[in-house]
Amino acid sequence: MATQVFIDVDGCISPHPPHSGLSRTNAGWTGEWTDARVGPYDCLWSHDLVRELNVLSVLPNVQFNFLTSWEDHAREFLPSIGLDCSDWPFLTGVDGDSPGDWWKLRALQRAQPMVPLDRLVWIDDELNRQPEALGWLKTLGVPVLAISPCPVTGLTPAHLETIKTFVSGPAAALPHTNKYEQRYSFQGPQER
Known part of the structure; x- marks a missing residue:
């Protein structure tokens, strides 16, 4: 069994819009930032964030997966920013998804029965606006x-600390109970 981490790119790894000066000052990362074209995409990223994601992605029993409109482009282009992700699986939407449905939820629902799972982390700047997914x-x-995360800042150091604690904590510290509050934590702004 593993902790499955599903991550979006825009608004999470790369703040959106990528050329916003707010990202660098408000995200909390103090190291170097790069603003550049990555394949066909404009991106802004914190080198510290990329380094932290790399550390997390090699922890035992942790599997990172892309759940992004970039689909396979994420693992094709993001190694150029230093993210060790060329072997991360990715989920895709399908043509049969209903227009009113959030394709990311449907993709995760389709994949979930086939993915070994004892914990799940879902990182997406749109998640707080998706009551069905929640x-x-x-x-x-x-x-x-x-x-x-707020899409203008993307993932912050506080988010990464929360993820590290969650994925590396002992199973006994994460009770499987019926109390929703004890097994589900929502991190991020409730409104924008």
């Missing part, structure tokens, strides 16, 4: 950490 997470019966 409701579905309550039904999984495993500890869940949902992080919805």
Whole structure:
């Protein structure tokens, strides 16, 4: 069993819009930032964030997965920013998804029965605006950490600390109970 981490790119790894000066000053990363074209995408990233994601992605029993509109482009282009992600799986939408449905939720629902899972981390700047997705997470019966960063700053050092604690904590510290509050933590702004 593993902790599965599903991560978006825009608004999480790369703040959006990428040329906003607010990202560098408000995200909390104090090291170097780069603003550049990555394949067909404009990106801004903190080198410290990329380094922290690399550390997390090699922890035992942790599997990172892309859940982003970049789809396979994420693992094709993001190694150029230093992210060791060329072997991360990615989920895709399908043509049959209903227009009113959030394709990321449907993709994760389709994948979930096939993915070994004892904990789940979902990182997406749109997650806090997706009540159906948040409701579905309550039904999984495993500890869940949902992080919805402000898209202008993306993931912050505080988010990464929360993720590290969640994925490296002993299973006994993460009770499987019916109390939603004990196994589900929502991190991020409730409103924008």
